[in-house]
Amino acid sequence: MYGATVDSIADSMDDAGKLAEFEARIARGEKIEPGDWMPEEYRRQLIRMISQHAHSEIVGMLPEGTYIPHAPSLRRKLILLAKVQDEGGHGQYLYHAAETLGATREEMIDALLAGKAKYSNVFNYPALSWADIGIIGWLVDGAAILNQTMLAKCSYGPYSRAMIRICAEESFHMRQGQDIIITLATGAPEQKAMAQDALNRWWWPTLMMFGPPDTDSPNSAALIRWRIKTKTNDELRQAFVNQMVPELQALGLTIPDPHLRYDEESGNWISGPIDWDEFWRVINGDGPMNRKRLGARRKAHEDGRWVREALIAYAEKHVADG
Amino acid sequence: MTDTQWPRWVVLHQETEGDPHRYAGSVHAPDAEIALQNARDVFVRRPRCVSLWVVQADRILARTAEEFALTPPLPLPQREEGKKESYYVFQKVGQKGVHQHVGEVEAASAEEAMQWAWDSFNHKNALVWWVFPIGEVAKSGPEDVEVYRIAETKRFRDQGEYHTVATLRKLRERKERNNAR
Amino acid sequence: MHADLKAAMVAKLLAMADDELVLGHRDSEWCGHAPILEEDIAFANIALDEIGHAILWYNLYTDLVGENRETFPDKLVYERPASAYRSARIVELPKGDWAFSMTRQYLFDAYEMAMLDGLVASQYPPLAEAAAKIRKEEIYHLRHTRAWVRRLGLGTDESHQRMQAALDTLWPAALQLFEPADSEAGLIAAGYVPDPAGVRRAWEGQVREWLTGSGLALPPLSDTPYNSRDQHTEHLAALLDDLQQVTRQYPGLTW
Numbered sequence: 001m002y003g004a005t006v007d008s009i010a011d012s013m014d015d016a017g018k019l020a021e022f023e024a025r026i027a028r029g030e031k032i033e034p035g036d037w038m039p040e041e042y043r044r045q046l047i048r049m050i051s052q053h054a055h056s057e058i059v060g061m062l063p064e065g066t067y068i069p070h071a072p073s074l075r076r077k078l079i080l081l082a083k084v085q086d087e088g089g090h091g092q093y094l095y096h097a098a099e100t101l102g103a104t105r106e107e108m109i110d111a112l113l114a115g116k117a118k119y120s121n122v123f124n125y126p127a128l129s130w131a132d133i134g135i136i137g138w139l140v141d142g143a144a145i146l147n148q149t150m151l152a153k154c155s156y157g158p159y160s161r162a163m164i165r166i167c168a169e170e171s172f173h174m175r176q177g178q179d180i181i182i183t184l185a186t187g188a189p190e191q192k193a194m195a196q197d198a199l200n201r202w203w204w205p206t207l208m209m210f211g212p213p214d215t216d217s218p219n220s221a222a223l224i225r226w227r228i229k230t231k232t233n234d235e236l237r238q239a240f241v242n243q244m245v246p247e248l249q250a251l252g253l254t255i256p257d258p259h260l261r262y263d264e265e266s267g268n269w270i271s272g273p274i275d276w277d278e279f280w281r282v283i284n285g286d287g288p289m290n291r292k293r294l295g296a297r298r299k300a301h302e303d304g305r306w307v308r309e310a311l312i313a314y315a316e317k318h319v320a321d322g
Numbered sequence: 323m324t325d326t327q328w329p330r331w332v333v334l335h336q337e338t339e340g341d342p343h344r345y346a347g348s349v350h351a352p353d354a355e356i357a358l359q360n361a362r363d364v365f366v367r368r369p370r371c372v373s374l375w376v377v378q379a380d381r382i383l384a385r386t387a388e389e390f391a392l393t394p395p396l397p398l399p400q401r402e403e404g405k406k407e408s409y410y411v412f413q414k415v416g417q418k419g420v421h422q423h424v425g426e427v428e429a430a431s432a433e434e435a436m437q438w439a440w441d442s443f444n445h446k447n448a449l450v451w452w453v454f455p456i457g458e459v460a461k462s463g464p465e466d467v468e469v470y471r472i473a474e475t476k477r478f479r480d481q482g483e484y485h486t487v488a489t490l491r492k493l494r495e496r497k498e499r500n501n502a503r
Numbered sequence: 504m505h506a507d508l509k510a511a512m513v514a515k516l517l518a519m520a521d522d523e524l525v526l527g528h529r530d531s532e533w534c535g536h537a538p539i540l541e542e543d544i545a546f547a548n549i550a551l552d553e554i555g556h557a558i559l560w561y562n563l564y565t566d567l568v569g570e571n572r573e574t575f576p577d578k579l580v581y582e583r584p585a586s587a588y589r590s591a592r593i594v595e596l597p598k599g600d601w602a603f604s605m606t607r608q609y610l611f612d613a614y615e616m617a618m619l620d621g622l623v624a625s626q627y628p629p630l631a632e633a634a635a636k637i638r639k640e641e642i643y644h645l646r647h648t649r650a651w652v653r654r655l656g657l658g659t660d661e662s663h664q665r666m667q668a669a670l671d672t673l674w675p676a677a678l679q680l681f682e683p684a685d686s687e688a689g690l691i692a693a694g695y696v697p698d699p700a701g702v703r704r705a706w707e708g709q710v711r712e713w714l715t716g717s718g719l720a721l722p723p724l725s726d727t728p729y730n731s732r733d734q735h736t737e738h739l740a741a742l743l744d745d746l747q748q749v750t751r752q753y754p755g756l757t758w
Contacts, residue, residue: 249497
């Protein structure tokens with residue numbers, strides 16, 4: 001949609017005044033809508049965050065998408081298809097939110113495929129067994145729900161609304177993952193072993209999903225001041241661990257953290273040290289699946305070019321205007 | 323061909339008969355027919371919906387309350403002769419509100435339509451106004467209501483179908499009893 | 504139901520269910536690889552619906568042979584070898600390019616609508632009921648694939664050529680859908696299923712007009728080289744290797 005440009009409003013106030021009024025609006029809990037004045041940094045951070053989030057949904061379709069053909073029952077096949085379809089839809093909602101800030105989908109996708117844009121590191125790990133699908137649903141979507149519930153309160157209207165819609169749909173993603181793992185953990189010994197093996201491989205990458213420790217997060221302060229985020233990485237990570245540990249242990253599964261201990265006083269499960277070297281290695285392109293994930297998306301994009309062009313050609317020739 | 327992600331269409335969703343259409347998001351599509359199909363796939367995976375409207379994003383003129391405060395609207399034009407078009411007016415009311423259909427105005431241009439919208443729909447908590455020509459909107463038909471209802475049959479998308487909360491609670495309680503022994 | 508009629512009905516249901524399952528499986532292979540995000544979502548939806556239809560037909564089969572709906576459909580799907588499947592060739596073929604999959608889906612959707620128009624009037628009530636449910640979703644599939652076939656047929660030279668190549672390959676395979684099984688005469692006489700010759704006429708009437716209007720030339724073939732659904736392309740075995748991968752590795756378990 002189109003509206004008054006930022007420049008035309010700029011004339012009437014000075015920058016410091018506009019920023020002060022903007023921050024006062026945020027402090028009052030107001031939602032910023034497209035067309036409202038915003039600092040360039042706010043716009044930039046949001047486009048970065050939202051597009052990364054969108055890319056994560058799209059890339060996240062791949063590990064599960066490759067398992068749809070192998071789903072071991074009709075019901076699981078249906079459910080996994082519905083889940084992957086939702087993820088496409090969530091990517092859709094998120095690209096839209098970024099588009100309201102002036103980014104185009106073509107630019108965002110080009111940046112992803114060129115390896116310039118980031119997406120959630122967790123999807124750079126391979127899905128090696130059916131149990132991985134259950135663990136991804138339970139842990140990865142469980143982590144996403146915590147993050148998204150927080151983001152639903154964010155100050156930018158379109159992102160907040162996208163989050164609300166996504167949160168409502170995401171809850172079944174986690175539940176179906178739990179359902180798979182419960183079936184495996186209470187099933188035959190080889191199924192329980194499959195679940196344990198998947199947990200061993202996905203636990204740490206999921207903890208890293210919440211981002212670097214607060215001390216190492218350069219973007220965090222601005223994001224919190226402008227109520228894009230309302231909780232820190234470490235706070236969310238702790239909430240996640242507290243939620244997951246008792247439930248996984250109740251199934252007789254072992255958390256692959258030899259240093260994990262329960263602290264009576266705080267009521268928190270304290271994790272051992274996270275290997276942040278691995279995190280940075282993987283996020284910078286050296287993970288087991290980075291090349292494959294992006295390669296698959298690039299191929300789909302390139303192979304699909306003639307299709308997208310054909311539909312534009314048809315619309316220009318055959319569809320009456322207005 | 324620079325952008326092959328297709329033009330963007332805003333999707334407006336009516337939940338039940340009598341509700342106003344509300345802003346759901348957008349889809350990319352090469353034309354209106356595909357836009358309506360895509361809108362259903364993206365926005366009607368879950369109940370409830372009786373109608374979808376789509377309109378190309380660049381046909382919507384938008385203003386926020388903040389923009390009006392900084393640049394107040396011009397005085398209303400005289401009702402002149404000349405070709406008038408009907409415009410839908412959508413409005414977001416309240417911080418947690420979603421843009422929804424509030425009415426129509428007649429005008430010779432989008433800018434004029436916005437002036438009438440500002441004048442006619444001036445709820446004190448209105449935060450965003452949209453106007454766009456009714457002629458630019460593609461709408462689903464009554465035959466689509468059945469198609470949209472299909473979402474109700476896909477119960478596996480409902481988290482209530484999975485009784486994992488109860489199962490895990492029972493397992494935890496059993497474990498705690500065993501630990502206590 | 505008379506034993507012969509029951510055997511014929513069971514065979515027909517299995518064929519219809521296998522068609523939906525294999526097609527749904529093929530459609531699902533596009534997940535994450537479609538030309539644009541909206542089609543990832545749309546095609547996943549079509550796949551979802553097809554597998555849902557397969558389940559409906561497998562359930563009717565299960566009821567007729569006196570087995571349990573909770574477990575038997577999965578047995579049928581995950582424990583049969585390719586030789587025991589009764590799907591048609593057209594659904595087994597690999598997904599190919601977007602033109603191929605879209606044309607295949609269109610030809611199948613149009614066939615299914617023509618069949619369902621007959622099945623909703625079936626004298627066997629469970630069949631009529633299931634057909635009515637499925638028909639609601641097929642209306643949507645057909646609308647989607649028709650719109651795409653037209654746009655790809657008339658879009659650019661490249662899209663046109665790909666569509667023509669797809670149609671040339673798929674048309675003979677599509678005609679197999681109308682080959683009656685040996686036992687089908689009894690079902691037709693009892694009013695349980697429509698006469699395939701009539702279904703084919705309805706189908707051809709619709710698709711010839713639509714494909715021609717989409718700028719495509721119809722192959723001159725009027726007979727299919729494929730008769731029996733007992734025989735399959737080599738692609739079905741490979742498909743089942745994928746589909747049954749986990750259950751073959753760990754047989755007899757609950758998932």
